Amino acid sequence: MHFSIPETEVRSDENGSSYVAYNIHVNGVLHCRVRYSQLLGLHEQIKKEYGNNVVPAFPPKKIFTLTPAEVDQRREQLEKYMQAVRQDPILGSSEMFNSFLRKAQQETQQIPTEEVQLEIYLSNGQKVKVNILTSDQTEDVLEAVASKLDLPDELVGYFSLFLVQERGDGGCTYVRKLQEFELPYVSITSLHSPDYRIVLRKSYWDTAYDSDVMDDRVGLNLLYAQVTVSWFKRYSVWSIKQKVVIMGITVLANNVSPFIRLAQTLKYYGYIKFDPCITDFPEKGCHVIVGAGNNELNFHVKLPSDQMKEGSFKVTRMRCWRVTSSQVPVANGTANPSSSSKCDVKLELAFEYLMSKDRLQWVTITSPQAIMMSICLQSMVDELMVKKSGGSIKKQMQKKRLNGSFQRSDSQQVVKSPPLLDSPDPSREQVVKLSTKLSSVSLRGLSSSNSASDISGNDFHGNYSFEGIGDDDL
Known part of the structure; x- marks a missing residue:
C-alpha cells in the first residue's frame, strides 16, 4: 500500500482555533486527516512498545508558529515517517498502527459508531446484507459475511473483500483489496458514488x-x-x-x-484483468492490458505500429519491484503539490526482470491500478513461500483457531514483507527485493535465455497475436 501526504489544510477545531491538518492518502485516495499532535502521540506509543532502535525518525516540535515553508517541510517528513512505519514488517502490521488509522478514518468522515446494514456483492452480482457496526474493521465484516453465508471458519481465509468500481460498459475495475487498517463501511460511504461496491472474491492464486x-x-x-x-x-x-x-x-x-x-x-482462469494502461516494454508508450494470475503478469500489448503482441512475466523471475507516485497538476493547476490546487496522482509499477540468464531489465507500467498490481505480486510471492515451507491456507486457519484468535489468513501476516532496497532514484519508494525470498523457490527457465512461457527481448519481435481481444479493448 502506498502512503502519502500530498497536501495540508488549515482547519478549525471545536473551540474555533485554527490548526494544520495533514491529509494522509492511501493509494492516491484520502484516508484520513490528522494533526501533528496525533501523529506525535502515535510515535510515542510505538516508541514505548518497540523501542527507539526500531522507530523511524520523527519531525521535532517547534516552539513558534510554522511558516508555510516549514509546514511543507514537516509534511514531507511526516510522509516519509508514515511510509517507513508501514513498510516495516513489524510496525506496519501492528494493531497499534492499524487501529490508529481506523480511528482517524472514522473521525475524518465524521461517521458515528452505530449498527448499520452493509451490502456485500458476490462476483455474479448477487448481494448479501450483513448487520455490522460502522466501526467494524475488514476482518469483522469478512467474518460477518462468512457467517451469513454459512461459510466454514477454515475457509474464510480463502476469500477477501475487494473494492471495485462498476464501469459503464458493464465491466468493473478492481480498486484495491480492503486492508486491516480501514473500516469497509466508512470506505465505501466516503466515496459518495453508487458506482463503487464491495465484492467477496477468492484471494488465492x-x-x-x-x-x-x-x-x-x-x-x-x-x-x-x-x-x-x-x-x-x-x-x-x-x-x-x-x-x-x-x-x-x-x-x-x-x-x-x-x-x-x-x-x-x-x-486465463483465475486472472484479475486490469484496465488498459501504458507500458515501456517492448517499446515506450505501448498500450497494454495487464492480467495477474498463475504467478505472472500477462501482457496484451498494442505497439505504436498497431501490431499486437502477447507475453508473460513470471514472478519467480522478478528480482524486485517498486511503486512510484507523483503529483500531476490538473488543467489550470500548478506544479506545487502543497498548494490548494488539485493534482492527479500518477502511479507506476516497475519491476526488474530476468530476461535471460545474464540480463536484467526494468519494465514499467503506468496505471492507476499500479498498487493493486503490486499487491497481487506480493500475495503471489507469499503464497509460493508458504507452499514451499509445507504450509497452506487451511493450516494457517487451523493454527489461528487453536491459538484462540481466529482471524482470516492474510498474506502479509503469513510471510513477512520482503526487505526494501535503496532505490537509485530518491523519489521512488517501496522497492521490494525478491532474491532472498525466492532463493528456495525453483526459478523456472533460469538457465534458458528464452522460456516458452516468458517474455524475452526477442519474443516481441515475432509474430504474436491476441486471442479474443480486439483493438477496442486497448
Whole structure:
C-alpha cells in the first residue's frame, strides 16, 4: 500500500482555533486527516512498545508558529515517517498502527459508531446484507459475511473483500483489496458514488486450493459464481441461447464441479484483468492490458505500429519491484503539490526482470491500478513461500483457531514483507527485493535465455497475436 501526504489544510477545531491538518492518502485516495499532535502521540506509543532502535525518525516540535515553508517541510517528513512505519514488517502490521488509522478514518468522515446494514456483492452480482457496526474493521465484516453465508471458519481465509468500481460498459475495475487498517463501511460511504461496491472474491492464486473450497457446498457455490462470470465475459461471442443451455445443463445436473473443472483448463482462469494502461516494454508508450494470475503478469500489448503482441512475466523471475507516485497538476493547476490546487496522482509499477540468464531489465507500467498490481505480486510471492515451507491456507486457519484468535489468513501476516532496497532514484519508494525470498523457490527457465512461457527481448519481435481481444479493448 502506498502512503502519502500530498497536501495540508488549515482547519478549525471545536473551540474555533485554527490548526494544520495533514491529509494522509492511501493509494492516491484520502484516508484520513490528522494533526501533528496525533501523529506525535502515535510515535510515542510505538516508541514505548518497540523501542527507539526500531522507530523511524520523527519531525521535532517547534516552539513558534510554522511558516508555510516549514509546514511543507514537516509534511514531507511526516510522509516519509508514515511510509517507513508501514513498510516495516513489524510496525506496519501492528494493531497499534492499524487501529490508529481506523480511528482517524472514522473521525475524518465524521461517521458515528452505530449498527448499520452493509451490502456485500458476490462476483455474479448477487448481494448479501450483513448487520455490522460502522466501526467494524475488514476482518469483522469478512467474518460477518462468512457467517451469513454459512461459510466454514477454515475457509474464510480463502476469500477477501475487494473494492471495485462498476464501469459503464458493464465491466468493473478492481480498486484495491480492503486492508486491516480501514473500516469497509466508512470506505465505501466516503466515496459518495453508487458506482463503487464491495465484492467477496477468492484471494488465492494457486488453483490447487480450489479443491479445498469445492469440498464445501457454500465454498463451491462462491467459486462457481466467480467462475461463471469470467467464463461468460470471455466467451461473449456465444449467443444467449448457447449460454442458457450450458447453464441449464449444469443446474439440472445439480453438480457445478465439472463446470469449474472445465473452466480451470482455460488459459486465463483465475486472472484479475486490469484496465488498459501504458507500458515501456517492448517499446515506450505501448498500450497494454495487464492480467495477474498463475504467478505472472500477462501482457496484451498494442505497439505504436498497431501490431499486437502477447507475453508473460513470471514472478519467480522478478528480482524486485517498486511503486512510484507523483503529483500531476490538473488543467489550470500548478506544479506545487502543497498548494490548494488539485493534482492527479500518477502511479507506476516497475519491476526488474530476468530476461535471460545474464540480463536484467526494468519494465514499467503506468496505471492507476499500479498498487493493486503490486499487491497481487506480493500475495503471489507469499503464497509460493508458504507452499514451499509445507504450509497452506487451511493450516494457517487451523493454527489461528487453536491459538484462540481466529482471524482470516492474510498474506502479509503469513510471510513477512520482503526487505526494501535503496532505490537509485530518491523519489521512488517501496522497492521490494525478491532474491532472498525466492532463493528456495525453483526459478523456472533460469538457465534458458528464452522460456516458452516468458517474455524475452526477442519474443516481441515475432509474430504474436491476441486471442479474443480486439483493438477496442486497448
